[in-house]
Structure formats: structure tokens, C-alpha cells
Amino acid sequence: MEAPGPVPQERWPGVIDLNQAAPQDDLPSVSGTAHENELRGRSSPSANGASGQSDGAVGRSRRQSGSPLEIDAISRMLYFASQGSVEDIQAMLDDGADVNSHDYDGRSALHLAASEGKLGAVQLLLERGARVNPLDRWGGTPLSDALHFGFQPVADLLRSRGGHVINERLSDGKRFLTNPPQRAYSSDIGPEWELDPAEVDWRKSFLIGKGAFGEIRLASWRGTRVAVKSLLPSLSHDEQVELEFFDELRMLCKLRHPNIVQSLGVVTHQRPLMLLFEYLPKGDLADLLSRKGALPAATAIRYALDIARGMNYLHLQRPNPVLHRDLKPRNLLLDESGHLKVADFGLSKLLTTDAMHEQYKMTGETGxxxxxxxxxxxxxxxxxxxxxxxxxxxxxxxxxxGPAWRFTAPEEVARQVALRHLRPPFKASTYPLGVKELIQACWASDARLRPTFSVIIERLEEIEEYMAAAEKALRDGYPLSQLWGLPGMLHHQQQPHQPPPQPQPGVGHV
Incomplete structure (x- = not known):
């Protein structure tokens, strides 16, 4: 859907037309520095941490059957459950959402609420008829998630409703009640994650990825195709490399979200060290863009929500938020249901609790x-x-x-972006209203002005809702001018901008 028209400049003070700055595919050489005014994104999420709170039930009631939003209902339910947003869950259930809906991995709203310790959400879901022992793809139940992440009140509630820890052997389909295997483990990775390497079937394996420190092969484990990441044999005795690999293992074993690639287990008692995670055969976003080019607006917004929800989950991890630091299309994988999952945490870092509310002393060209x-x-x-x-x-x-300036060396692109404040040009005519402004806010030169992923999710949902309303208006024969207005994001009060500094002699402007 094309944007109905440009956003009035006064709504977004300080916007610079970057298309005029660099309309060409090849970048000029760096010559001096430049100042750029950027959009100010709202810096605080809603009080309870959930996105889309400004819409409420009224906003959701506008969604029509068969609209582009319908296919995203499951993701919204799971997201609200993971955030513990009782009001939003209640509204979706009142609107007819399935309390037992789940994603491709079998992860239900109850799984997500339990794994995040959201007691109120768990209680609501159970009261509304959620099954207490749904099994995800790996045989996990909500109770096993609550116990693993240490949320005892949630575990007690689930037990009182008949919750069990159930393990499912995928090879023969038999289910049985069990305790986690009590094996030795390394570097505070829980024993339930330690796997027997003899269970990995390499007979039909082949290489699907390789990096400087390891490789990823497709293999089979308990009858399921999995991706196995292992350290290169030549690095098996490199202590620093092993420590970094353990960091990745510890991190991935803690992450459970519909838009995060799921880890299945680790091998740490023998070399090479290995990490098993779900195999997503539909490829990555980079391959999709190379095959199909520009995506339909509805698809792009849906994918953007997938990415933002996964990243918001990482950034809101407690007690230690997670930075990805290498987010790119190659690290965004498509699952069987057509949603994106964030992958490849090789460069990710856990932030200490003390650093959560300040800038972190990390430097260097990472990513x-x-x-x-x-x-x-x-x-x-x-x-x-x-x-x-x-x-x-x-x-x-x-x-x-695809990427801008594709015939320019990537390092030169980064140099121009960092030193001359250049940004990729907006050439396509398919941007929905509000998307360009959101992009400009997110790539602001001043990092303090970039919105959080909680705010990004809220804005994308408003844009998506506006697109659905516009589509319905056109279908029903109403002019766009009679719509209920611009997306709510355009009505949010922006923090007053300070006037840009006056140009200094010898300093060029983009």
C-alpha cells in the first residue's frame, strides 16, 4: 500500500531528506564531518512493558476478519503472554482468540507466560481454559519452563492445576513423567541441557554454514532434523575461544521466544563443543530478498514485527539484557509458518545488572x-x-x-554512515504512512534519540492497523481522507528538539 501522502514537516521537526543527500548507488569519499538532526523516539514503554497499550480493546476491535492482521493473532497472543499483559490477553480472548493457540514449535501462550514468570497472565489463561500440560516441540510443558527459570509461584500454581514435567522421546513417540537427567555440567549450564553426543546421527549430515571459529551442519537427533554448531577441531584447545563459546551456550539455553531460534541442548563433556538448535529449512531473509526483491508492504511490516518482538525479548531479559550486535538479514531465519526468528548469537553479549541503565563500556568494530x-x-x-x-x-x-550502495565496499559504507551521517535513500513508492519516519528515528545519529523496541512494536502495530483500515475503506468505497486519522504514532507528542548547532567553518552538510 502506498503512503497517501507525505507527512507534514512540522509533525516531525528536524527531518532531513536523505534521498537528496545520496541518491546514487556509489558513495563519494569522506571529506569532513556533518551534523544531522534526527527524529526523537519515545524512550519509555508502557507501564507494564507490553506493546500497543494505547490501542486497547477499541483498537483491536477494528481488525476485520481476513485482514492482514488475522495471520498475526497467534504472535500477538504469545507476545502479550510473554510480557504478562493481562489486559491485552483478556481483550484478545474476549474478541474470540483461541486460548490454546500455539506457534509452529508448539509453544502456547501458557508456555510463554510461565517461562517469563508472569503469574497474573498464567492465572488468567488457566481460568479461560488453557490446557495445563501442552507439549512444545521438545516435550516441554509450562511447568517445566517455570521450574527451569526459577519462578516458584508460577510452578506452584501450575502444580495445583495438575501441571506435570513431561519428556517426550521424539524417536518413538512415547511420553513419560520424568525428572531432568542428573549429569555433570560445565560453566553453570544446567544439567537438563547436556546431551549424549551418541544420539546425534551424522550419517546424512552436510555442511550448511561455516565461520572463523566453527561450523554448522545439518544432522538428526532423536528423529528430528537439527542444526549442530561445533567449534573447529583446530580451536578445541584455545581457552579464550572455548570461553566465548560457553558464553553463547549459556545465553541460548536461557532464551525461549517465538521469534528467537530455539536451542535444544549442548555437548560440553567432550570435544568438540556442540550446540544443537532447531533447523529452519526455509532459509534466511537475505536469500528471500535476493530471490524476490522488495517485499509487499504487509509482509515487510509483519516481518519487522517479528524482528522487533524477538529483539525486545532480548533487550528486556532480566537480570541481564542481551545485545545481539550483529543483526542482519542473514541472521533472520524463516520458520514453517512464515515468521522470522532471530538467530546467530555468536557476537551477543549479556549486560551486567549494573550497566542496565547506562552506556556500556564496549568499543570496537563488532558486527x-x-x-x-x-x-x-x-x-x-x-x-x-x-x-x-x-x-x-x-x-x-x-x-x-536489497542493500543500498551494493557496489561500494561494505567498510566504505560504514565509514560514510559514521563520518558523513549518510543514510540509504528511500527510492521505493510502497512505504506505508509513518514507516519512513520510524526508520529515520531508528537510525538517528544520536543513539539517545533512537526508540526502544517496545516503542517500535507499538508504532508498527499502529501502522499495521492503519493499513488494514485503509484497505477496508478502499474496499468499501470510502475515500482515505475519511479514515479515523493518521496512525497514533504520528500523534504522540515528541520531545522538543533543540535547534541544530550552526555550521562551523569547514564542516560540510549532508
């Missing part, structure tokens, strides 16, 4: 140049907003069909 935030390239301190910057570039590519 992929084309998606690298300016402060990372400049070796400055950075925080979670580097992932927001990468997200903005990915969202722009989904509408444009």
Missing part, C-alpha cells in the same frame, strides 16, 4: 559493516540502541529489495 551503528565504527561506547540502528537498515532493505 557487519553494512548494518553497523556509527558509534561502533567510531570505536565509541555503545548500548542496546546499536541493534535498533541495524533494525532500521533491515526494514529499509525490505521495502527497497
Amino acid at each position: 557487519t559493516y553494512r548494518y553497523m551503528a556509527p558509534e561502533v565504527f567510531r570505536h565509541e561506547t555503545y548500548d542496546k540502541s546499536v541493534d535498533v540502528f541495524s533494525f532500521a537498515v533491515i526494514l529499509q532493505e525490505m521495502f527497497e529489495g
Whole structure:
């Protein structure tokens, strides 16, 4: 759907037309620095941490059967459950949502609420008829999730309703009550994650990915195709590499979300170290864009919501938020139901509790140049907003069909972005109303002005709702001018911008 028209400039003070700055595919060389005014995103999520709170039940009631939003109902239910947003869950159930709906991995709303310790959400779901022992793809129940993550009140409630810890052997289909296997484990990775490497069937395996420190092969485990990441044999005695690999193992074993690639287990008692995770055969976003080019607007927004929800889950991890630091299309994988999952946490970092509310003393060129935030390239301190910057570039590519300046060396692209404040141009005519402004806010030069993923989710949902309303209005013969208005995101009061500094002699402007 094309945007009905440009957003009035006064709504978004300080917007610079980046299309005029760099309409060409090849970048000029760096010559000096530039100042760029950026959009200010709202910095605080809603009080209870859930997205889309400003809509409420009224906003959701506008959604029509058969609209592009209908296919996203399951994701919304799971997201609200993971955030413990009782009001939103209640509204969706009142509107007819299935309390037992689940994603491709069998993860239900009760699974997500239990794994995040959201007692109120768990109680509501049970009261509304949620099955207490649904099995996910790996034989996990809500009770096993609550116990694993240490949420005892949730576990007690589930037990009182008949909850069990159930393990399912995928090879023969038999289910049985069991306790987690009591094996030795390393580096505080729980014993329930330790796997017997003899169960991995390599007979039909083949290489599906390789990096500087490890490789990923397709194999079979308990009758299920899995991806197995292992350290290269030549690095098996490199202590630093092993420590970093253990960091990744510890991190992935804690993550459970519909938009995060799921880990299945680890091998730490013998070499090479291995991580087993779900295999997603539909490929990644980079392959999809190379095959199909620019995506339909509804698809791009749906994918953007998938990415934002997964990243929001990472950034809101407690006690230690997770930075991805290498978010790019190649690390976004498609599942069987057509949703994106965030993958490849090789460069991810857990933030200590003390650093949660300040900038983190991390510097260096970490990540992929084309998606690298300016402060990372400049070796400055950075925080979670580097992932927001990468997200903005990915969202722009989904509408444009691929990366800008593809004939320019990636390092040169990063240099121009960091030192001359250049941004990829908006050439496509398919951006829905509000999307360009959101992208510009997310790739702001000043990292403090970038919105959080909680705010991004809220804005994307408002844009998606507006698109559905516009589509219905056109279908029913109403002019767009009679719609209920711009997306709510355009009515949010922006923090007053300080006037830009006056140009200094010798400093060029984009």
C-alpha cells in the first residue's frame, strides 16, 4: 500500500531528506564531518512493558476478519503472554482468540507466560481454559519452563492445576513423567541441557554454514532434523575461544521466544563443543530478498514485527539484557509458518545488572559493516540502541529489495554512515504512512534519540492497523481522507528538539 501522502514537516521537526543527500548507488569519499538532526523516539514503554497499550480493546476491535492482521493473532497472543499483559490477553480472548493457540514449535501462550514468570497472565489463561500440560516441540510443558527459570509461584500454581514435567522421546513417540537427567555440567549450564553426543546421527549430515571459529551442519537427533554448531577441531584447545563459546551456550539455553531460534541442548563433556538448535529449512531473509526483491508492504511490516518482538525479548531479559550486535538479514531465519526468528548469537553479549541503565563500556568494530551503528565504527561506547540502528537498515532493505550502495565496499559504507551521517535513500513508492519516519528515528545519529523496541512494536502495530483500515475503506468505497486519522504514532507528542548547532567553518552538510 502506498503512503497517501507525505507527512507534514512540522509533525516531525528536524527531518532531513536523505534521498537528496545520496541518491546514487556509489558513495563519494569522506571529506569532513556533518551534523544531522534526527527524529526523537519515545524512550519509555508502557507501564507494564507490553506493546500497543494505547490501542486497547477499541483498537483491536477494528481488525476485520481476513485482514492482514488475522495471520498475526497467534504472535500477538504469545507476545502479550510473554510480557504478562493481562489486559491485552483478556481483550484478545474476549474478541474470540483461541486460548490454546500455539506457534509452529508448539509453544502456547501458557508456555510463554510461565517461562517469563508472569503469574497474573498464567492465572488468567488457566481460568479461560488453557490446557495445563501442552507439549512444545521438545516435550516441554509450562511447568517445566517455570521450574527451569526459577519462578516458584508460577510452578506452584501450575502444580495445583495438575501441571506435570513431561519428556517426550521424539524417536518413538512415547511420553513419560520424568525428572531432568542428573549429569555433570560445565560453566553453570544446567544439567537438563547436556546431551549424549551418541544420539546425534551424522550419517546424512552436510555442511550448511561455516565461520572463523566453527561450523554448522545439518544432522538428526532423536528423529528430528537439527542444526549442530561445533567449534573447529583446530580451536578445541584455545581457552579464550572455548570461553566465548560457553558464553553463547549459556545465553541460548536461557532464551525461549517465538521469534528467537530455539536451542535444544549442548555437548560440553567432550570435544568438540556442540550446540544443537532447531533447523529452519526455509532459509534466511537475505536469500528471500535476493530471490524476490522488495517485499509487499504487509509482509515487510509483519516481518519487522517479528524482528522487533524477538529483539525486545532480548533487550528486556532480566537480570541481564542481551545485545545481539550483529543483526542482519542473514541472521533472520524463516520458520514453517512464515515468521522470522532471530538467530546467530555468536557476537551477543549479556549486560551486567549494573550497566542496565547506562552506556556500556564496549568499543570496537563488532558486527557487519553494512548494518553497523556509527558509534561502533567510531570505536565509541555503545548500548542496546546499536541493534535498533541495524533494525532500521533491515526494514529499509525490505521495502527497497536489497542493500543500498551494493557496489561500494561494505567498510566504505560504514565509514560514510559514521563520518558523513549518510543514510540509504528511500527510492521505493510502497512505504506505508509513518514507516519512513520510524526508520529515520531508528537510525538517528544520536543513539539517545533512537526508540526502544517496545516503542517500535507499538508504532508498527499502529501502522499495521492503519493499513488494514485503509484497505477496508478502499474496499468499501470510502475515500482515505475519511479514515479515523493518521496512525497514533504520528500523534504522540515528541520531545522538543533543540535547534541544530550552526555550521562551523569547514564542516560540510549532508
